[in-house]
Amino acid sequence: MNIATKPPANAPDVVENLLKARWSCRSFKPDPLPQDIVERILTMSQHTASWCNSQPWKLVVTSGKATEELRQKMHGRGMTNEPDDSDFPYPREYRGVYQERRRESGFQLYDAVGIGHKDMPARTMQALENFNFFGAPHVAIIHTEEALGVYGAVDCGLYVSSFLIAAQSFGVATIAQAAVARQSQFLHKHFDIGDDRRIVCGISFGWPDESHPINKYRTSRAKLADVVDFRR
Numbered sequence: 001m002n003i004a005t006k007p008p009a010n011a012p013d014v015v016e017n018l019l020k021a022r023w024s025c026r027s028f029k030p031d032p033l034p035q036d037i038v039e040r041i042l043t044m045s046q047h048t049a050s051w052c053n054s055q056p057w058k059l060v061v062t063s064g065k066a067t068e069e070l071r072q073k074m075h076g077r078g079m080t081n082e083p084d085d086s087d088f089p090y091p092r093e094y095r096g097v098y099q100e101r102r103r104e105s106g107f108q109l110y111d112a113v114g115i116g117h118k119d120m121p122a123r124t125m126q127a128l129e130n131f132n133f134f135g136a137p138h139v140a141i142i143h144t145e146e147a148l149g150v151y152g153a154v155d156c157g158l159y160v161s162s163f164l165i166a167a168q169s170f171g172v173a174t175i176a177q178a179a180v181a182r183q184s185q186f187l188h189k190h191f192d193i194g195d196d197r198r199i200v201c202g203i204s205f206g207w208p209d210e211s212h213p214i215n216k217y218r219t220s221r222a223k224l225a226d227v228v229d230f231r232r
């Protein structure tokens with residue numbers, strides 16, 4: 001194990017660039033990624049920290065026919081309005097600033113593709129694109145150990161972040177998707193994922209279709225003063 005002590009001088013710029021350049025891609029090119037890039041992203045992500053080094057994340061990663069079959073089944077289930085069967089409860093309520101941020105990012109998305117804010121049928125059709133994985137050639141289904149409870153899910157959240165940034169370093173676009181976990185019971189059966197596991201979310205990934213209008217906006221971020229309480 002290489003125990004590096006001093007990062008290179010440009011490390012903060014490299015990391016900042018990756019963090020700022022990443023965005024949630026909602027239109028992908030269909031071309032599959034080279035397997036060596038996929039494996040490198042996964043290998044890099046293994047360095048994620050976790051409580052007691054439990055590394056509770058496990059993934060199903062699809063390509064080719066496996067993605068197409070999943071896309072067809074999940075989109076079909078979405079179209080017929082199958083009830084939500086998430087392993088984790090969805091947020092109870094978005095209040096105050098959280099509701100404002102949610103609305104702002106939602107309206108940015110609708111504006112980008114010309115969907116009226118009150119056009120519910122068009123909004124529903126756009127939401128169903130989650131189950132098409134936005135055209136991505138690959139999807140990762142991330143699941144955690146049930147007995148680790150909320151901290152297992154936290155560790156998986158860190159893992160997702162590592163994955164997104166590792167992918168970004170190759171120019172590979174990503175989107176984390178809680179929507180995919182809305183079909184958790186189906187995913188348990190489809191991939192033979194045991195009852196001792198809880199599905200956290202999906203990540204669709206591949207090369208971005210940068211010309212698509214849906215990929216042409218970026219979400220805002222709160223100021224430091226809105227989130228940090230410095231005490232001295």
Ligand SMILES: Cc1cc2nc3c(=O)[nH]c(=O)nc-3n(C[C@H](O)[C@H](O)[C@H](O)COP(=O)(O)O)c2cc1C
Nearest residue numbers: 022023024105130175176177178179180201218219
């Ligand atoms: C855990 C998690 C779940 C998400 N689920 C979805 C989803 O189901 N569908 C979707 O379109 N975007 C989803 N997103 C993407 C967020 O909407 C996006 O990260 C946020 O609006 C900030 O935009 P950015 O990723 O482009 O910076 C999810 C993001 C995270 C971190």
